[in-house]
Amino acid sequence: MDADCAKLNDESLLLKLRSGDSASFAEIYQRYWPILFRHAFRMLKNDNEAEDVVQDTFTKLWKAAPELPTDTILAAYLYTIVRNQVLNIIARSSVQASYRTDLKKFMVDGYELTDHLTRERILSKLIEDEIQNLPSRMREVFELKRKQHLSYKEIADVMEISELTVKTQMNKAITILRKKLGNHIALFFTIL
Incomplete structure (x- = not known):
């Protein structure tokens, strides 16, 4: 990991990430992974699902980085992705549970x-x-x-x-x- 990236604030890291800098991505990952995992786990109560959500969040960040607006607040952006993915999982689980119940009854x-x-x-x-x-x-x-x-x-x-x-x-x-x-x-x- 680049020692210089560890000293940068989120705004500077995001600026470097927009240009495809993998060292800045690695720093963002190291900085936010534990926080985002705890946030996802608190809502899902499942380690594997929480890890998947965080991994998907970082994948989405990497893919979207070149197109992100310059005024993007990194923490808010990451938390929003995590929240939306958690809500999707909860909704999908609810639909699946309902489907399983209906299927068993049928x-x-x-x-x-x-x-x-x-x-x-x-x-x-x-x-x-x-x-x-x-x-x-x-x-x-x-x-x-x-x-x-x-x-x-x-x-x-x-x-x-x-x-x-x-x-x-x-x-x-x-x-x-x-x-x-x-x-x-x-x-x-x-x-x-």
Whole structure:
């Protein structure tokens, strides 16, 4: 390190730094690193993040030096960079924490929803298959009642059979489906 730079004030160091003098940069680094680190650490409570902030601050200073106005107050400039970077980290951490929380909630809710929909689809397929296996007349009565929402009288009129036959066919269909699907439903919910 240049001994002459150690004697210079901030304004003189900044003037030399504007012209690309690395010795003045090294002096500014030595002079401000501990102060800026403590400042960043006080806000972040994390050594690694505080070090990164200070390192980035000096990188920004080096890159911006040739363009800095002559009336720039070095300490204020460096503190402003540190403060802005700390605020960005805090904001990013807050957004990330919120994102992680939302993602966890979605993963749980989304899995449950997907699991529920999958079960529902499989169960619907099982029910539909068993309905298709009913004798044709019974299946027709069942579908008119459950899918078309017709009354027993309307079904009797459409099929030209008695209401008692409709009621009997409906009861038999329900009994058959309960017997056949009872085991599937119990097994279905045990496996999943």
